[in-house]
Amino acid sequence: MRRTPRLRVVGALTAALVTAGLATGPGAQASPRQPTLAELAQRHGRYFGSATDNPELTDTAYTALLSREFDMITPGNGMKWYATEPQQGVFDWTNGDQIVNLARKHHQRVRAHTLVWHSQLPDWLTGREWTADELRAVLKRHIQTEVRHYRGKVYSWDVVNEAFNEDGTYRDTLWYRTLGPGYIADALRWSHQADPHAKLYLNDYNIEAVGPKSDAYYQLVKDLRARHVPLDGIGLQAHLALQYGYPATVEDNLRRFSRLGLDTALTEVDVRMLLPATEEKLAQQADWYRDLTSACLAVRRCVGITVWDYTDKYSWIPAVFPGEGAALPWDEQLRPKPACFAIRKALAGK
Numbered sequence: 001m002r003r004t005p006r007l008r009v010v011g012a013l014t015a016a017l018v019t020a021g022l023a024t025g026p027g028a029q030a031s032p033r034q035p036t037l038a039e040l041a042q043r044h045g046r047y048f049g050s051a052t053d054n055p056e057l058t059d060t061a062y063t064a065l066l067s068r069e070f071d072m073i074t075p076g077n078g079m080k081w082y083a084t085e086p087q088q089g090v091f092d093w094t095n096g097d098q099i100v101n102l103a104r105k106h107h108q109r110v111r112a113h114t115l116v117w118h119s120q121l122p123d124w125l126t127g128r129e130w131t132a133d134e135l136r137a138v139l140k141r142h143i144q145t146e147v148r149h150y151r152g153k154v155y156s157w158d159v160v161n162e163a164f165n166e167d168g169t170y171r172d173t174l175w176y177r178t179l180g181p182g183y184i185a186d187a188l189r190w191s192h193q194a195d196p197h198a199k200l201y202l203n204d205y206n207i208e209a210v211g212p213k214s215d216a217y218y219q220l221v222k223d224l225r226a227r228h229v230p231l232d233g234i235g236l237q238a239h240l241a242l243q244y245g246y247p248a249t250v251e252d253n254l255r256r257f258s259r260l261g262l263d264t265a266l267t268e269v270d271v272r273m274l275l276p277a278t279e280e281k282l283a284q285q286a287d288w289y290r291d292l293t294s295a296c297l298a299v300r301r302c303v304g305i306t307v308w309d310y311t312d313k314y315s316w317i318p319a320v321f322p323g324e325g326a327a328l329p330w331d332e333q334l335r336p337k338p339a340c341f342a343i344r345k346a347l348a349g350k
Contacts, residue, residue: 038071040347044297047072047304048347049111051268054078054095056314057102061334066310067106072155074111074267074306075099076316079150080120085142088124093149100153111267111306112150114158114203115143116187118173126174135178140190147194156199158235158267159191160184166206168216184220185229192230203235203267209247210256221260235267238292239308241324242273242281246288251295258301266296268308271339272317272327282326286342289329293346 041048049072056062066073077083078095085091096112103110116139130138147157163171163184170176175183184202191200202221207214217234224231234257240246247253254264271288273281296302309315311330318325329340 034344035348036069037343037347038069040344041304042071044347046296046302047109048343049073049108049304049306050310051076051113051306051308052099052102053309053314054098056309057098062311062313063102065330065334067102067108069310070108072109072111072304072306073099073103074113076113076309077120079112079146080114080117081125081142082120082122084146086122088138089141091145091149096150100150104153109155110150110153111265112154112157112198114161115146115191116159116175116183117161118171118175119162121174130174130178132178135174136183136186139175139179139183139187143187143190144194147191147198151195152197154195154198156201156233157191157195158203159187159200161203162205163202163220164204164213164216166213168212185224185227188224188229188231199232199263200230201233201235201265201267202231203237205237205239205268207234208236208238208240208250208253208266210249210253214253218256218260221257221262225260231262233263233265233303235265237268237308238266238270239268240271240288240292241321242271242284242288246291250292251298254295254299254302258299262301264296264299264302266292266302266305269305270308270315270317270327272321272324275323275325277326282338285326286338289339290342290346293343297346 037048048070050066050070051074052066053076075096078099083095084093100110125138165171170181188200191198202217204213204217207217221231221234236250236254257264269292271285273285293305296305307328310328311332311334312326312328313332313334315325315327317327329337329343331337
């Protein structure tokens, strides 16, 4: 069995830990406390956040780091439709409230996620046919009930999630089939009515680079703003994979949305790789995290970055992409990887 790549990775991690003053044991020297990622980001007027999910909140080592390093939290699943309205008209805030309360306890803000999506919908919603009037009423009630429940407790909402296909056409969803493209403007208006102070976002993956999908959002935003539909920002998820190449036009893309008068944010960042991880792959991953961070810092209205959970221990990647993983800045033992130090250096201007 070949063990060389793993040994190289461990060696790289050990060296990085020593460099950061985080290593312990014989020969390790104490160093002053390093500023957190959140503190470094705040120097630029940005936030640095992490997604989290309810099952992992029993892991005290995990929650300690989550509460220390980050100043923005996103519930990975606890605010989605299946969790919040499991039966029609019966709302359950248990999971969302747990994460909001954790964030408030540690003086963190919350990016609320997500109100309108084609996935993770309850059976009562997907298991029957709806007329346009019926579904519009159901959608409005759900949005306004949830947004009002969290009014004053969240920084922003991902109002509509993943509305377009890769070629820039509208995704064929329950919402689009039944209500047409106008459901997006309606959802934004209803959200604003329920909480006029929450920032409202559209959010999607594979829109980091300039291309057909991000072009579709660009045209939609121009149309929405021309009609004075409330919209504050575009979320670029940034679920990247080493084998598909880096989105070289990400900074240009952030800038063009900013010129439309919108905030932008990198909302669900991870950088997966084909396993096993090697020193070379981890170094490339670190470069990508550094470049994403630098791109956000270079665009004034890019307000912050959220990693889609911070540790490989709780990453969604292995379950969805078999044979891939190691996507996050901390490893499964909650040790910082080269990506973590690359982010830190970018935020520190080094």
